[in-house]
């Protein structure tokens with residue numbers, strides 16, 4: 001009954017025929033593969049009494065960040081709990097305990113528990129990747145790096161998932177400012193596993209943060225096959241390619257990518273909405289007319305105001321509602337966030353109180369043309385913005401709107417100091433910052449000439 005999994009650890013699995021499907025599930029999850037739910041369904045069809053697969057299903061549902069999936073996640077957790085009553089390994093019970101924390105709203109606790117699991121079972125790349133995913137939602141780049149560096153010695157050349165560990169390590173290094181190390185590891189990861197979309201993506205982040213836009217375009221447009229197998233993560237990689245073109249002022253190409261890849265399908269996954277809303281906001285800040293592109297996202301976001309699973313999602317829903325002139329729904333979203341902030345009884349509600357609520361208020365003020373108000377609220381949120389999660393590149397849209405608020409409110413010294421701070425943290429002056437500094441310089445010169 002107890003078998004050995006791909007890591008060499010005991011597994012409570014009765015049907016040996018399900019083992020290949022389970023191994024394929026883990027492999028697909030590590031590669032952000034669209035096949036992940038298919039392989040998991042195959043596993044559960046062959047082994048409906050396999051508790052760890054129900055546990056994984058629950059984690060996967062929670063990571064989608066949608067309130068309507070929480071019930072499915074709870075049911076999978078209940079089934080895993082029932083099945084583990086018939087016997088389970090210590091590792092399987094540790095997974096379940098972590099999941100219980102996650103479902104209870106304690107994402108920091110769940111991430112810490114996964115780290116503890118990995119100290120005992122360091123070759124478990126499923127636990128590694130789930131842990132990285134939770135920490136990503138928490139914006140915990142340092143934690144991501146620490147987790148990987150604690151287990152990398154267990155991932156020798158014999159470990160089948162060594163490339164994916166390297167891809168995760170590359171991304172964690174990038175998020176913590178080690179761009180040289182990140183690029184080397186990310187390139188190595190992709191050479192070892194051509195489907196390591198996270199590794200490809202980590203190197204794209206390096207190019208973004210170090211203003212190597214030409215190399216970024218070449219890196220991504222030269223190997224679209226490395227993320228063609230992905231779930232909706234593939235839209236995010238296209239988004240990165242669009243960011244390089246945006247920084248180069250190639251707006252037609254940005255809009256082409258937007259229409260043909262990034263929002264080719266009008267999906268309601270929060271990460272897809274984030275890509276779309278973030279890109280349209282950046283285009284508008286650069287003075288580009290985006291036509292009626294906000295409308296489809298605003299329509300979708302009308303029904304997401306009560307979701308509350310992920311603060312990062314809330315903020316992008318607010319962008320889309322503002323872009324689509326949905327004042328009533330934007331107010332409803334803000335009211336719900338106020339209630340969450342008052343409760344502060346889960347990880348996400350605490351983040352809402354400390355960063356999400358003032359940021360959302362700032363974004364709403366910006367959409368309404370109150371730039372002084374936007375600047376005040378976004379500046380209040382700014383010291384805690386990392387906690388809203390996502391990557392530096394993703395959160396940069398909030399940084400840009402804060403700077404734009406300062407500029408439009410005539411607070412040129414504040415705008416300059418924000419741009420300088422942003423540049424220091426990125427390690428390079430990009431096209432976006434250069435154009436703003438020129439604008440500030442021109443304005444100050446014309447003011448001096450007028451005097």
Ligand SMILES: [Fe+2]
Pocket residue numbers: 201205236240391393
């Ligand atoms: Fe990214």
